[in-house]
Amino acid sequence: MRVALVIAARILRQRVRDRSAIVFAVLTPVGLAMAFSAIIPDFTPTFHTTVAVVDHDGGTAAQALIQGPLHGLESAGIADVKLVDTEADARYAVSVNDAGAAVVIPAGFSNAVQTGAPTEVRILAGGGATSREVVRATVTSFADAIGAGQLAVQTVAATGGTVDAASLAAVQAAVQADQPIVVADATAEHRQASLTTFYGAAMAIMFVFFATQYGALAILTERRVGTLNRLLAAPIGPGSVILGGSIAGLLLGMLAMGILVAATTLLGSADWGPPPLVAILAVDTLTVPTAGLADILPSILVLTAMGVVTGGIGLVRARAALVPA
Amino acid sequence: MDAHQPPAARVPGESAEAILTCHDLRKRFGDRTAVDGIGFTIRAGETYGLLGPNGAGKTTTISMICGILAADAGEVHVAGIKIDTGTVAAKGAIGYVPQDLAIYPNLSARENLAFFGRLYGLRGAHLRQRIAEVLAVIDLAGRADERAERFSGGMKRRLNIGIGLLHRPRLLVLDEPTVGVDPQSRNAILSSVEALSAAGMGILYTTHYMEEAERLCNRVGIIHEGRIIAEGSRRELVALVGGLDTVKLGATGDLAAAARAVRELDGVRDATTHDGGIDLLVVDARRLLPSILASMNQDGQSVRSVEVVEPDLEAVFLHLTGKALRD
Ligand SMILES: Nc1ncnc2c1ncn2[C@@H]1O[C@H](COP(=O)(O)OP(=O)(O)OP(=O)(O)O)[C@@H](O)[C@H]1O
Ligand SMILES: [Mg+2]
Numbered sequence: 001m002r003v004a005l006v007i008a009a010r011i012l013r014q015r016v017r018d019r020s021a022i023v024f025a026v027l028t029p030v031g032l033a034m035a036f037s038a039i040i041p042d043f044t045p046t047f048h049t050t051v052a053v054v055d056h057d058g059g060t061a062a063q064a065l066i067q068g069p070l071h072g073l074e075s076a077g078i079a080d081v082k083l084v085d086t087e088a089d090a091r092y093a094v095s096v097n098d099a100g101a102a103v104v105i106p107a108g109f110s111n112a113v114q115t116g117a118p119t120e121v122r123i124l125a126g127g128g129a130t131s132r133e134v135v136r137a138t139v140t141s142f143a144d145a146i147g148a149g150q151l152a153v154q155t156v157a158a159t160g161g162t163v164d165a166a167s168l169a170a171v172q173a174a175v176q177a178d179q180p181i182v183v184a185d186a187t188a189e190h191r192q193a194s195l196t197t198f199y200g201a202a203m204a205i206m207f208v209f210f211a212t213q214y215g216a217l218a219i220l221t222e223r224r225v226g227t228l229n230r231l232l233a234a235p236i237g238p239g240s241v242i243l244g245g246s247i248a249g250l251l252l253g254m255l256a257m258g259i260l261v262a263a264t265t266l267l268g269s270a271d272w273g274p275p276p277l278v279a280i281l282a283v284d285t286l287t288v289p290t291a292g293l294a295d296i297l298p299s300i301l302v303l304t305a306m307g308v309v310t311g312g313i314g315l316v317r318a319r320a321a322l323v324p325a
Numbered sequence: 326m327d328a329h330q331p332p333a334a335r336v337p338g339e340s341a342e343a344i345l346t347c348h349d350l351r352k353r354f355g356d357r358t359a360v361d362g363i364g365f366t367i368r369a370g371e372t373y374g375l376l377g378p379n380g381a382g383k384t385t386t387i388s389m390i391c392g393i394l395a396a397d398a399g400e401v402h403v404a405g406i407k408i409d410t411g412t413v414a415a416k417g418a419i420g421y422v423p424q425d426l427a428i429y430p431n432l433s434a435r436e437n438l439a440f441f442g443r444l445y446g447l448r449g450a451h452l453r454q455r456i457a458e459v460l461a462v463i464d465l466a467g468r469a470d471e472r473a474e475r476f477s478g479g480m481k482r483r484l485n486i487g488i489g490l491l492h493r494p495r496l497l498v499l500d501e502p503t504v505g506v507d508p509q510s511r512n513a514i515l516s517s518v519e520a521l522s523a524a525g526m527g528i529l530y531t532t533h534y535m536e537e538a539e540r541l542c543n544r545v546g547i548i549h550e551g552r553i554i555a556e557g558s559r560r561e562l563v564a565l566v567g568g569l570d571t572v573k574l575g576a577t578g579d580l581a582a583a584a585r586a587v588r589e590l591d592g593v594r595d596a597t598t599h600d601g602g603i604d605l606l607v608v609d610a611r612r613l614l615p616s617i618l619a620s621m622n623q624d625g626q627s628v629r630s631v632e633v634v635e636p637d638l639e640a641v642f643l644h645l646t647g648k649a650l651r652d
Contacts, residue, residue, distance in 0.1 A: 006443045010429070010436075017431050230427040230488070232410070233391040234444040235417035 003236045007244025011218060012251065025252050029260035049100030049131040050080045052090040052124075059110025065121075069138045070103070078134065087124075094124050100131025103139060218245025341368035343402075344418075344496045344527030345390065350399035352385050359385040361551035364399070367496065372518070372528040374542030375553075376535060376638060378648070382551040383531040384424055387500050390529070391421045404495050417445055420494030422486050424501045424531075430474035434465050434484050437473060438491055445492035455491055462517050463487040464510075479510045486514060490521070497521060498529045503537065515540060535638040545638060549646050563636040566644040569594055570610035571637075572617060575602045575630035583626045590616055599649065602630075606644060610635075 015021035051070060055062050066081070073079040082099060084090050090102035102124040112119035121139055125132035219241050222228040231241055348364030360382045367373045375383045388394035390401050392408045401408045406415040428437050438456045442448075447455060460466040463483040468476070473484060486502050499518065503511045518541055522528050532538055538545050539559050546553040547562070555562055576583065584596040584603050592613045595606040607613050610633045621628050634640065643649060 003444060006440065010432070010440045013436070014429060014431055225427075225429065226423070226425050227427045227429065229388070229393050229423050230421060230441070231444070232393040233416060233419065233421040233423075234441070235413050235415070235446070236444055237413055238411070 001243075003240045004243035004247055007240060008247035008251070011245060011248035015248070015252065021252055025255040026259055029256045030263045034263075048078060048080075049128065049134065050082055050093075050098065051131075051135055052082050052084050052093045052099035052102035054084055054087050054090045054102065054104045056107040057105045057109035061110035061113040062105045065103075065105065065139070065142050069142045073134070073138060079131075090124055094126045097126060099126075100128050101125045101135040103135060218242070218248070221245075341370060343367070343405075344369050344371075345401070345403050345529065347390055347401040348399055350386060350389050350401070351397045352382075352389060352394065353397055358551050360389070360396075362399075363546075363548070363551070363553055365546055365553065365556065367527045367529055369495070369527050370522060370525045371544065372522045372530055372542045374538040374545040375529065375531040375548050376533065376538045376545050376642070377531075377548035378533055381548045383548055384500055385551075386548070387421075387498055387529065387531065391419055391498060392416055393421075417492065418495045420489040420492065420497040422489035422497070422499045422502050424504070426481050426485050428473050428481060428484055428488065431472055433470045433472055434460065434476075434487075435469040437484060438488060441488045442491045447492055455493075459487045459491050462490065464513060479506045482506050483510060483514070494526070496527045496529065500531050501533070502530075503532070503534070535642070538638055547638070547642055547645060549642075554645050555641065559638060562638060562641045566606070566636050566641050568636060569606045569608060569640065569644065571634040571640045571643070572605040572607055572610050572614065573602060573630075573632040573634065574605070574617075574621065574628055575632075576621060576626045576628045577601070578626035579624070580626070583621055583624050586624050587617055587620050590620060593617070595644070595647075597643070597647070597649075604643065604649070606640065 012021065015024075051073065053066060053070065055066065066083075070079075070081050074081050079100070082093070084093060084102075087102075087104050090099070090104060093099040094102050104122040104124065106119060106121070108117075109119050109121070111117070121143075123132065123135050123139065125135075219228065222231055222241060228241075343366050345367040346364075347366075350360050350363045351358075352360040363382070363386050365373060375386065377383055385394065389396040389399070390403075390408070392401075392410050392412050395410045403415060404418045406412075406418070408415055408419075429440070432440065435456060438459060439452060442452045442455060456469075457466070460469050463486060465476075465480060465483060465487070468480070473481060476484065482502065482505060486499070489497060489499070497518075503514055506514065515537065518528060518530065522541075528541075530537070530541055542559075544556065544558055545562060546556040548554070555565055557565075580598040580603055584598050587593055587603065587605060588596045590613065592608040593605055594608065597604050605617065607617075614631070614633070618628060618631070639649070
């Protein structure tokens with residue numbers, strides 16, 4: 001073991017000297033991290049709509065709905081709120097796409113909310129399912145917030161189209177926080193974080209296996225440099241050269257991985273979980289943090305298998321190099 | 326020239342401890358037999374030379390002795406312990422200087438020495454002291470901290486040798502250590518080999534320079550096509566050629582015809598042609614020289630130079646194999 005460490009130390013010294021260590025352990029991971037954050041840009045909803053509001057009530061609850069959640073949509077940059085006088089105006093605005101959806105607050109709304117009598121807020125929707133869902137979510141969350149179980153939210157004239165889940169989630173968060181979106185919890189954000197983390201973890205595993213193979217190939221390097229015979233003539237165990245190479249490669253791989261974790265975290269494109277998890281990861285790359293572990297496990301296993309196979313090929317080649325023709 | 330120096334005076338007695346014994350070593354590569362039953366013994370303080378041309382099997386023999394290459398047959402013992410490719414500790418008794426450079430170019434001379442020293446178990450102050458001593462012997466103390474890749478060819482060779490000396494081996498194996506070295510460095514290398522031998526090291530020295538073999542070696546094995554075809558001190562080997570002298574004629578013209586004619590002369594034992602001349606093995610060169618030159622003139626060759634060489638290992642090799650040691 002001492003001999004393997006002596007060999008590993010010498011290899012690391014050479015790698016630092018010829019700069020290949022810096023390329024492998026520093027430049028490549030930083031470059032990859034930058035590539036990741038370019039490939040997976042920060043999520044910001046680009047969705048925007050206009051909501052027409054008809055207030056037949058004029059009471060405090062109606063004001064609360066308009067000034068609260070609906071105004072929240074405006075602050076969040078998701079929607080402009082436009083007050084119109086009649087339901088016909090609202091219907092027209094929706095039909096000519098001046099508004100994505102309209103909210104009709106009936107007369108007696110505030111009173112009903114206070115007394116617990118049933119009442120209904122109608123949402124007039126055009127072709128855009130997203131606008132419809134955004135507005136419905138907003139109004140529903142208002143109903144939940146005031147605990148008005150009797151408040152029915154009815155959507156009218158629903159047409160086809162798919163819901164932009166990301167926008168929807170962003171809206172929910174905006175409504176809850178009553179301020180512009182800085183969502184950590186939105187579903188889409190979660191998915192994005194674990195995707196980058198997955199890329200990072202995959203690359204980390206590749207690094208470690210690459211490093212192991214690189215270690216095994218050390219023996220071919222010795223042969224090329226001409227020092228293999230001298231090592232074979234020395235009083236050292238037969239595996240020392242491979243072991244030493246692997247130790248050097250593994251240390252380089254760990255350094256590369258640490259820098260990858262640090263760089264992706266700093267560039268804000270990956271969530272590696274709390275520091276202890278990162279520490280575990282550094283020791284055992286198969287321990288991948290994030291909630292989506294179950295989702296990415298099969299891919300990780302495939303990568304691991306690939307790594308084992310390439311590492312194995314490296315060892316076989318190294319062995320072949322040891323046995324003279 | 327070196328060939329005419331007296332043979333080494335100090336010949337270790339038969340009683341000295343055998344550092345290396347090997348016998349019946351064999352190695353085939355495919356259907357080519359590289360080593361075909363080689364065996365010899367080296368005692369403490371003795372320098373044994375393996376003298377032979379390119380491809381004779383010197384490096385292959387050494388590789389088996391150092392446990393680098395698995396032998397097809399035969400055994401090697403160093404300091405009484407059997408050596409093969411699986412041996413670990415006992416290899417520490419051997420200092421190996423490979424024919425091809427075996428140094429890390431991007432490490433300094435000192436770092437190269439330190440690395441290999443550690444593999445042989447040296448460390449700390451002792452390692453530093455040995456490095457300093459070896460740097461002095463190979464005359465690289467002034468450039469110890471320069472990277473080996475910036476050294477001249479001869480300096481790299483000296484470093485290559487130094488690594489083998491570091492751990493004071495009982496058996497030092499040098500595989501053509503002076504190839505590509507200038508005369509001054511070569512002389513320094515040969516002197517340090519002599520000093521190490523005098524200090525009691527057993528040395529195995531391969532070369533195809535017979536001057537080196539004659540200067541350094543107490544005994545020489547002449548190796549040809551994987552076999553030792555003759556072995557002994559220089560005096561013993563020269564006796565094999567029956568005290569024949571060599572006459573080297575530099576000549577032009579129909580050399581083959583001239584060689585045939587000269588072979589007819591009484592006292593001429595052999596005549597071989599090569600580019601630019603004919604080499605003759607004769608009983609008494611001084612007496613025969615006039616008739617040789619007469620024969621050459623008669624055939625219309627033009628003789629440009631004449632050199633008489635009294636028997637040396639080159640002549641022995643020529644006699645035994647019919648070939649010159651060097652092409
Ligand atoms: N690894 C190998 N594979 C195949 N043939 C080999 C191998 N090593 C040596 N040989 C062959 O074995 C024979 C002896 O080679 P070796 O290197 O022992 O010669 P040598 O006496 O050291 O020659 P030189 O003076 O050129 O170094 C040669 O014919 C060579 O081609
Ligand atoms: Mg050789």
